[in-house]
Structure formats: structure tokens, C-alpha cells
Amino acid sequence: MSTAIDTPPATTTPVVAEGKKQARRGETLSGWAFAAPFAVLFFLFLVVPALYGLYLSFTGETLTGSGGKLLGFGNYAEALQDPDMWHSLGNTLWFTLLSTVPLVVLSLAFALLVNLGLPGRWLWRLSFFLPYLLASTVVVMFWSWMYNPKLGLINGVLAEFGVAPVAWLQDPNVAMISVVVTTLWWTIGFNFLLYLAALQNIPEQQFEAAAIDGAGKWRQLFSIVIPQLAPTTALIVTLQILASLKVFDQIYMLTSGGPAGSTRSIVQYIYESGFTGYRFGYSSAISYLFFAIIVLVSLAQYRLINRRSAA
Amino acid sequence: MSTYTLSRGFKKQTHKPGENPWSVSRIAALLVLVVLGATWLVPFAWAVLTSLKSEADAGASTISLNPPDGFSFEAYRKVLSAGDIPAWAWNSLITSVAITFITVATSALAGYAFSRVSFAGKRWLYAAIIAAIIIPPQLLIVPLFRQMLAFDLVDTYWGIILPQAFAPAMVLILKRFFDQIPVELEDAARVDGANRLRVFWSIVLPLSRPILAAVAIFVFIGAWNNFLWPFIVTTDAELMTLPVGLQTVKSAYGLQYAQNMASAILAALPLVVVFLFFQRHIIKGIATTGFGGQ
Numbered sequence: 001m002s003t004a005i006d007t008p009p010a011t012t013t014p015v016v017a018e019g020k021k022q023a024r025r026g027e028t029l030s031g032w033a034f035a036a037p038f039a040v041l042f043f044l045f046l047v048v049p050a051l052y053g054l055y056l057s058f059t060g061e062t063l064t065g066s067g068g069k070l071l072g073f074g075n076y077a078e079a080l081q082d083p084d085m086w087h088s089l090g091n092t093l094w095f096t097l098l099s100t101v102p103l104v105v106l107s108l109a110f111a112l113l114v115n116l117g118l119p120g121r122w123l124w125r126l127s128f129f130l131p132y133l134l135a136s137t138v139v140v141m142f143w144s145w146m147y148n149p150k151l152g153l154i155n156g157v158l159a160e161f162g163v164a165p166v167a168w169l170q171d172p173n174v175a176m177i178s179v180v181v182t183t184l185w186w187t188i189g190f191n192f193l194l195y196l197a198a199l200q201n202i203p204e205q206q207f208e209a210a211a212i213d214g215a216g217k218w219r220q221l222f223s224i225v226i227p228q229l230a231p232t233t234a235l236i237v238t239l240q241i242l243a244s245l246k247v248f249d250q251i252y253m254l255t256s257g258g259p260a261g262s263t264r265s266i267v268q269y270i271y272e273s274g275f276t277g278y279r280f281g282y283s284s285a286i287s288y289l290f291f292a293i294i295v296l297v298s299l300a301q302y303r304l305i306n307r308r309s310a311a
Numbered sequence: 312m313s314t315y316t317l318s319r320g321f322k323k324q325t326h327k328p329g330e331n332p333w334s335v336s337r338i339a340a341l342l343v344l345v346v347l348g349a350t351w352l353v354p355f356a357w358a359v360l361t362s363l364k365s366e367a368d369a370g371a372s373t374i375s376l377n378p379p380d381g382f383s384f385e386a387y388r389k390v391l392s393a394g395d396i397p398a399w400a401w402n403s404l405i406t407s408v409a410i411t412f413i414t415v416a417t418s419a420l421a422g423y424a425f426s427r428v429s430f431a432g433k434r435w436l437y438a439a440i441i442a443a444i445i446i447p448p449q450l451l452i453v454p455l456f457r458q459m460l461a462f463d464l465v466d467t468y469w470g471i472i473l474p475q476a477f478a479p480a481m482v483l484i485l486k487r488f489f490d491q492i493p494v495e496l497e498d499a500a501r502v503d504g505a506n507r508l509r510v511f512w513s514i515v516l517p518l519s520r521p522i523l524a525a526v527a528i529f530v531f532i533g534a535w536n537n538f539l540w541p542f543i544v545t546t547d548a549e550l551m552t553l554p555v556g557l558q559t560v561k562s563a564y565g566l567q568y569a570q571n572m573a574s575a576i577l578a579a580l581p582l583v584v585v586f587l588f589f590q591r592h593i594i595k596g597i598a599t600t601g602f603g604g605q
Contacts, residue, residue: 128348141561
């Protein structure tokens with residue numbers, strides 16, 4: 001470190017103070033010049049719509065712009081008594097639970113397997129990661145075909161074993177599982193990569209020391225690897241819960257939220273209230289209710305992670 | 312120099328010396344990997360196989376690996392001559408490149424300001440950006456769509472691009488990276504009279520190429536594959552991006568399964584090919600930005 005050149009002298013003459021003020025103004029000017037392109041987009045396409053949405057949520061605004069008068073908390077009260085809203089919210093939470101657990105546990109298992117240094121490493125990495133690069137539409141096209149009741153590969157293979165065909169996307173008891181399986185296939189690559197990168201940052205010496213102490217492979221897994229991965233796991237769980245709560249694409253395209261609303265997510269309900277029901281105000285109110293849940297989840301995670309790292 | 316190709320984030324790790332490379336447990340692990348890897352490739356393989364069949368064979372109710380009509384590229388020819396897919400791919404490319412370019416440029420500039428310049432209002436803006444990271448864009452679709460109507464940007468490229476062309480998380484990632492660059496490197500240039508923009512352009516940016524590439528890759532993949540916003544803001548079939556366009560026709564193909572799969576494969580192809588060429592960079596980019604997102 002060089003000695004700071006711009007340390008203020010003990011006594012500043014008026015001229016120097018004036019110069020400093022000017023310098024500060026210059027800094028502010030150049031700071032904003034650098035930040036401005038981002039700040040403008042951020043303001044126009046995030047701050048404005050967030051505030052505008054909040055305003056809309058208190059109105060009866062529709063597509064045509066009629067009925068845009070202030071309703072107070074009318075939309076919120078309606079949403080809280082709307083069985084479809086609760087059903088969609090329940091589906092979303094159920095999907096989040098069903099998808100987060102395997103997306104964390106299996107991605108770790110896959111990363112551990114690939115990290116063993118067995119032959120064909122790049123190929124395993126490729127096959128687990130490749131689906132992550134696909135657009136939701138492509139994923140849905142592949143899987144609608146896999147799940148096709150009459151012609152799909154899954155029922156075809158099951159038939160070879162004498163199993164009766166399953167209505168993967170049409171049976172309300174199965175549809176959510178099918179959506180979760182598709183999601184697992186599609187997105188596991190991201191968590192897998194994060195775990196793989198983290199695994200390779202565990203210092204080799206730790207394993208050597210453990211091996212000298214006579215710790216077996218499984219013992220090493222539970223006493224070194226998994227504890228070392230704790231920060232990564234916390235990050236992955238956080239990102240995964242937030243991603244799962246926002247599910248829309250694959251459900252909307254695989255099942256349209258059916259059968260009988262059994263897979264409709266909250267984002268789909270927001271979309272439908274706004275863009276097929278044309279109730280912009282009501283849709284915005286549900287958005288804000290859902291946002292409140294996301295904030296609560298984020299705060300809870302933040303506290304959990306901080307408590308853990310403090311301990 | 313095999314360490315060079317896989318180092319930097321993904322070093323190649325093989326069995327340790329003295330350990331039997333073909334112990335029973337390693338063979339068992341390999342078998343599990345083979346089964347899992349194959350399972351993960353099945354949906355691709357099945358789609359490719361279907362796309363190469365005739366429509367009659369694809370719609371036959373038995374799973375056949377050896378269809379009576381044989382294999383051909385007929386379905387691809389039909390899909391491509393129908394004409395929409397190349398146009399949608401072009402729309403996807405234009406919008407994704409624009410989104411990536413604007414996002415990287417604005418995030419780098421803002422990240423630099425947060426890292427190096429002390430300006431009035433900095434703390435407020437920074438706090439706003441951090442708070443914004445938890446706002447899911449999905450929740451803003453209704454007000455954003457109203458705004459687009461007001462700006463007359465519905466059914467335009469800019470309507471697709473602008474709401475996706477900034478990323479608060481990327482500003483934070485880049486700020487953190489710039490924080491690690493020694494200020495002394497810039498001080499020398501500044502003493503020589505170079506202004507901030509010049510220092511940023513000729514000293515900071517060249518040092519930041521890897522992280523800029525990582526951010527660009529991450530943003531590009533997200534933009535190329537994004538569905539909900541382009542789906543909402545485009546109704547004109549000529550302006551649709553690939554994911555949105557495919558969604559509108561996938562039901563129109565009806566029972567033409569071979570063509571349906573051919574169009575899915577065509578849509579998947581560009582990113583898959585890019586990935587095969589730049590695998591190492593892309594994986595590293597995803598891992599870096601994934602970790603940096605917090």
C-alpha cells in the first residue's frame with residue numbers, strides 16, 4: 001500500500017477546501033455518469049412497474065381501463081377469500097417442497113459420483129448439464145412426448161413389463177409428480193455444477209489427513225465433504241426454493257395447470273387473472289401477496305444462514 | 312498440459328496413487344453413473360429418433376427402434392420449409408445479443424461506479440439494487456405490460472429487450488470483482504491525467520475479461536431461453552422468439568410427432584452446439600455467476 005496521497009492536511013486553507021468540494025462534485029458527477037445507464041433501466045423497468053403494480057392492486061383496473069377506481073383493500077380481501085388463489089398457492093408450495101428436496105440431494109449425489117474421477121467424466125458432466133441449456137418450450141415438447149399416454153416412451157416401456165398405461169399428465173394424482181420429474185431433469189444441471197465446483201475447492205490435504213487417521217471413504221464423506229459443502233448447500237437451497245416458488249413455464253405448457261387446477265401455480269394464477277381474466281388490479285394484488293411470502297421466505301433463510309455461520 | 316485445459320475451477324481429479332482404480336466399489340459407482348447418465352440422455356435420444364421417423368411410424372403405437380419406413384430428414388425438411396423457425400431463431404438471436412450486450416455494459420459501468428467512485432446517493436442506489444434482487448420479474452408482468460402499451464412497445468424488439476436488459480445481481484458480481492483489482496494500477500494512470508472512463512476502458516476492462524465473459528454467457532442463456540416475458544409482449548408471430556413461437560405451433564402440429572420433435576431439436580441445437588464448443592467456459596461462467604448471485 002502506498003501512503004495515501006490525498007490525506008487531508010490538518011488545516012485546510014479556504015482555497016483547498018473549495019478545491020475539495022469541487023473534486024467531490026466531480027466524483028458525484030462521474031459516479032452518476034457511470035451508474036446512469038443501469039439506473040435508468042432499473043428505474044423504468046423495475047422501480048416504476050413495482051410502484052405502478054402496487055397502485056394497481058388498490059384499483060379495479062381492467063384491460064380496457066374501465067373500473068379503474070380506487071377500491072382500497074378490496075382486491076386483497078377478495079384474494080384472501082378466493083379458493084382458487086389458495087389452491088394455486090398450495091400447489092406452488094407443494095411443488096416447491098417436492099422439487100427442492102431431490103434437486104438438492106440428487107445434484108449432490110451426482111456431483112459426488114462425477115467427482116470420483118471415473119472414466120468418461122466430461123460425458124457425465126455433459127449429460128447432467130445439457131438439459132439446463134434448453135428452453136422451457138423444448139423441454140416441454142420432449143416430455144409431452146415421453147408422457148404421451150398411448151405413444152409415449154414411458155408407457156411403452158411399462159407395457160413391455162405388463163404395466164397398465166398411466167395418464168401422466170391427465171391424472172390429478174400423478175400430474176404434479178410428472179411436472180416435478182420434468183423439472184428435475186431440466187434444472188438439476190445448475191445445482192450439480194455448483195456442487196462440482198465446490199467439491200473441487202476442498203483442500204486435498206484434508207482427505208490425506210483423514211486417510212492417515214484411518215477414516216474410510218464414507219466416513220470422509222460425512223465428516224469432511226458434507227460439512228465443507230455447507231455454505232454451498234445453503235446457497236443452493238436458497239436459490240432453489242426461490243426458483244421453485246416462481247414456477248410457471250413448464251407447468252403452464254405441460255398441463256395448463258390442470259387437471260382440475262391440480263398443478264396450477266401462483267404465477268400462472270397471476271398471469272391468468274391479468275391476461276385472460278383482464279383483471280389487472282386483482283392480478284397485481286395477488287402479485288403483492290405472493291411477494292410478501294417471498295420476502296418472508298428470504299428473511300427466514302437469511303436468518304438461518306447467518307445463525308449457522310455465526311455458530 | 313492437461314491441467315491447463317481443465318484447471319481454473321475444474322481441475323481434473325483422478326484416483327489417488329496407491330488406490331486400485333478398478334476396485335469393486337469404483338466399478339459399482341461407474342455402473343451407477345452409466346445408468347444415470349444414460350437416463351438423462353433418454354429424452355434427447357427419443358426425440359432425435361422420433362424426428363428421424365416418418366409421421367406414420369412416429370404415430371405407431373409400438374416403440375420401435377427399427378421403423379418400417381426407415382430414417383430420414385423428411386421431418387426437418389418440412390419444418391424448415393414451413394418457414395417460421397429460422398425467423399424465430401433470428402428474433403431470438405437479435406434480442407438475446409442486445410440483452411446481453413446492454414446488460415453487460417450497464418452492469419460493468421455501474422459496478423465500477425459502486426466499486427471505485429464515491430458519489431452522492433451511492434448508498435441509496437446500492438441498497439435499492441440489493442433489495443431489487445429478491446423481486447421476481449414474474450410479479451411485474453401486469454404493470455410492465457401496461458407500461459409497454461403506454462410506450463407503444465408491444466410487439467417490438469425493444470419491448471422484448473428493455474425489461475430484460477439489466478440485472479441487479481450482475482452489478483453486484485462485477486462490483487465485487489472490481490473491488491479485488493488493486494487501486495494502485497489505476498492510480499498510476501490517473502496521475503498521468505487519464506480520466507475515469509479511460510482508466511475503466513484501458514485498465515479495468517482488460518483485467519476483467521473472464522468475469523465479463525462469465526456474466527455474458529449467463530445472461531445470454533437466460534435471454535435465449537426466457538419464455539414468460541416475450542410470450543406476454545409479442546402477439547405478432549413474425550416477432551416471436553423461438554421458445555414463444557414453438558409454443559404457439561406445438562399444438563398446431565397435432566399428431567405430426569416427427570415434425571414436432573424435429574422443431575424441438577432445431578430449437579435446441581444452437582445452444583447445444585455452442586456449449587459443445589465452449590463447454591469449459593460456459594461451465595465456469597455458470598459456476599462463477601451462480602456463486603456470485605448471493
